[in-house]
Amino acid sequence: MVGAMSEASRIGRCMRKCTTSLVARTLVCYGLLCNARCMSIQPESGFSARDLEPDVADRMRKALRLSGVGVQEMADYLGVARGTVGTWINGRITPGAQTLRLWALRTGVPYAWLRSGEVPAGPEGCPEQDSNLQPTD
Structure with a gap:
């Protein structure tokens, strides 16, 4: 009481x-x-700031969402079961570097970002930009 x-x-x-x-x-x-x-x-959550940062699984899910690639499509591309992709994007298992490289290639995101969350710098320290962007009027 x-x-x-x-x-x-x-x-x-x-x-x-x-x-x-x-x-x-x-x-x-x-x-x-x-x-x-x-x-x-509100009660204390017990989570540190590091716990709340996006991890590899979060970035893998985001890459799928942004590229429009489905889970089954990615599984077929990598030659693994759909459940294996599910374990990766749910954070139960972290895939190896080779898988992350293929994931980055298929989704079009930078490998460095997928692996560690770092946005690679382009010329003069600016973030890389898509060279296919068309000028706007």
């Missing part, structure tokens, strides 16, 4: 700080809404 009393006192302090409407304060009290002034009532 001590934990519940502690939570109630935190909500009470939060509600005194809130300058929002009575409805919003009531929703905060019941844990249904939490505005920027009341963020302290």
Whole structure:
């Protein structure tokens, strides 16, 4: 019961700080809404900033999405089962360098970005740009 009393006192302090409407304060009290002034009532997530950064699996999924290549299409291209591609894009297994190179070739994303998240620099330190872009009027 001590934990519940502690939570109630935190909500009470939060509600005194809130300058929002009575409805919003009531929703905060019941844990249904939490505005920027009341963020302290949220429990600690326990995740570090590194945990929240995109990993290889996230970049592989994004490359598929941006290129319009489907999971089965990629599996056929690589000569593996669809489930294998699923384990890679869900982060259960990290594929080897050769697979990442082929993935980058098929999806058109830079290998360095796919491997580590680094955007390769072009001339004079600028990010590389697609040479096929047409000028806009």
